[in-house]
Amino acid sequence: MEILNKANINLSKDKTFKKILDLTTLDIQVNTYTAFESLVKSIVSQQLSVKSAASIYARFKDLLEDEITEDKIAATDHEALRACGLSNQKASYIRNTATFFQEHQLDDLKLHTLTDDEIIQMLTQIKGVGVWTVQMLLIFHFLREDVFPIGDLEIRKQMIAHYKVKKEGKDLYPALEKIATKWKPYRSIASRYLWAYGHLDK
Numbered sequence: 087m088e089i090l091n092k093a094n095i096n097l098s099k100d101k102t103f104k105k106i107l108d109l110t111t112l113d114i115q116v117n118t119y120t121a122f123e124s125l126v127k128s129i130v131s132q133q134l135s136v137k138s139a140a141s142i143y144a145r146f147k148d149l150l151e152d153e154i155t156e157d158k159i160a161a162t163d164h165e166a167l168r169a170c171g172l173s174n175q176k177a178s179y180i181r182n183t184a185t186f187f188q189e190h191q192l193d194d195l196k197l198h199t200l201t202d203d204e205i206i207q208m209l210t211q212i213k214g215v216g217v218w219t220v221q222m223l224l225i226f227h228f229l230r231e232d233v234f235p236i237g238d239l240e241i242r243k244q245m246i247a248h249y250k251v252k253k254e255g256k257d258l259y260p261a262l263e264k265i266a267t268k269w270k271p272y273r274s275i276a277s278r279y280l281w282a283y284g285h286l287d288k
Contacts, residue, residue: 126154128223130143234269
């Protein structure tokens with residue numbers, strides 16, 4: 087993938103980051119979900135193990151007959167959603183998301199025309215959808231190249247370790263933001279490498 091080659095050249099200029107590049111590989115794939123389904127899947131997965139989330143999502147898909155659409159969810163009884171294993175709160179969040187997409191007539195084509203910040207501002211109006219969730223959508227669904235999810239614990243953990251960051255409290259985020267400026271305009275790719283490194287068998 088051309089974008090990955092360009093990102094690697096840019097990121098390798100950072101000597102500390104080059105050590106991460108030398109140890110990890112990335113496989114960037116375009117998923118076949120809609121943005122709506124990707125968002126719903128993220129809500130289902132929040133605060134769950136991968137195994138638990140997969141089990142609940144499989145039951146959720148069966149209930150909706152593999153039609154993860156706004157109309158299908160809006161027409162599905164709240165208690166039926168709960169019966170899939172969703173908490174009351176998550177079932178509400180998913181219904182909120184369906185209603186929001188319907189009311190604003192959102193789809194992938196419309197969202198593609200918006201900037202990263204506009205998408206974040208738009209979708210975080212939905213109760214249950216935070217900045218981190220939308221950033222994951224930008225990185226993994228829309229393949230936006232320069233998103234920096236500083237709120238992600240693994241990203242912070244890896245940066246603190248590799249760059250020997252001593253700042254704490256309110257001084258931590260500005261220090262990490264400063265480091266990440268070296269990775270522009272490929273901070274999404276850098277984040278993917280940090281995640282991949284964090285999951286290496288070391």
